[in-house]
Amino acid sequence: MNNQPAIAVKNLSHTFVTEDGKHVEVLKDVSFTVRPGEFFTILGPSGCGKSTLLRVLAGMIKPNHGELLFSDGKTSERLAMIFQSFAIFPWLTVYENVEFGLKMQNVSIHDRRETVHEHIKEMGLTGFEHAYPKDLSGGMRQRVGIARALALNPKILLMDEAFSSLDAFTAERLRKDLLALWSKDRMTIVMVTHLVDEAVEMSDRVLVMTPRPGMVEATIDVSLSRPRDKRSKDFFALVDRANELVKI
Ligand SMILES: Nc1ncnc2c1ncn2[C@@H]1O[C@H](COP(=O)(O)OP(=O)(O)OP(=O)(O)O)[C@@H](O)[C@H]1O
Ligand SMILES: [Mg+2]
Structure with a gap:
């Protein structure tokens, strides 16, 4: 079996310098790995650096510090x-x-x-x-x-709050459609969200970020069987745990 991670992020830090010369420290010493075929979610409060982190993964922002490695090299062709x-x-x-x-x-x-x-x-x-x-x-x-x-x-699909600006019904429907696709194709997914429920419903693992500068607060394993029962006690327990970890 191939144990090589699909994505490995090591000691990633990034500070933006605004036009008027202000330094905004956005990501600080972020490290994690994503397994091939995993549904991995980055959860954190608004402004903590989630979109920045995803843009770094997509190769749209070059971080000030740290390493990024995909199973196929320093950038991924199939992203x-x-x-x-x-x-x-x-x-x-x-x-x-x-x-x-x-x-x-x-x-x-x-x-x-x-x-x-x-x-x-x-x-x-x-x-x-x-x-x-x-x-x-x-x-x-x-x-x-x-x-x-x-x-x-794609072998790797990055999603930035793909459902959060939709009405609740449409969002729920699209989440189900995406999960059905993923269970068929098993691409590696990295999803960003600020919704705890969505993270627990969809993911194999959830990385919780601190408020800005975004650091890794914790990683939660979501080992609930799929499809997930959002009314089950185990589901609520995980939502509670994640809620406690997300600081605003
Ligand atoms: N190009 C940029 N130049 C300067 N500052 C930036 C730039 N892009 C983002 N920022 C700042 O970095 C911080 C993190 O932004 P980012 O968009 O990554 O947060 P986020 O976690 O995705 O937030 P949200 O949940 O609201 O989408 C914010 O304070 C933002 O103002
Ligand atoms: Mg964002």
Whole structure:
């Protein structure tokens, strides 16, 4: 069995310097590993550095200190990200948004078509291929973001509060859809959230961050069987434990 972690983060620290020269220490000595196929969640209060940490993993921010290693090297070729706000291109149709990454990777038009249609269908967007984001609901837009990420067939999926700006019903539905996909494909998922319930419902392990500067407060193993019963005593016990660890 391959024991090599999918992602290893070692002593990562990052300080932003703002335009007026102010130093904002955001991440401080953060270390953790994510196992292949694991659903790993980063939980912490607003402003603690979760999005910054995820952007570091995505290679969008180069940290001041520390090491980052993927099973395939210093960067990962097979990584995709779903953003906190509906970061899809407003000037592209649903089809073109889902196609975008594949086009960047020079996938042939024939193969693109098949993959795009498959993921549009999977996310329940069939019939809306030619619609623009402005004509979609919030939930549908987020589905486009998810389809766009999954079309890349990622080995690692990074998700930044992908459900938190949706209404409760849509969010619950999308969480279930994502868990179904994950149980089929078993990609490695790193999800960021500030919702304790969501973390316990979805994850194999939860890393709790301190308020800024974000450090590792604790890591919680969520060994509840799936699908999880959100009304069970064990579920509540873990939610309670996580709630105690999250400092605001
Ligand atoms: N480019 C930047 N320049 C300066 N400061 C930044 C920059 N990006 C983020 N910050 C600051 O870093 C801190 C952490 O921001 P980050 O977005 O990582 O937090 P977060 O945990 O994702 O918060 P939220 O839960 O509200 O999304 C904040 O104080 C923010 O103002
Ligand atoms: Mg954030």
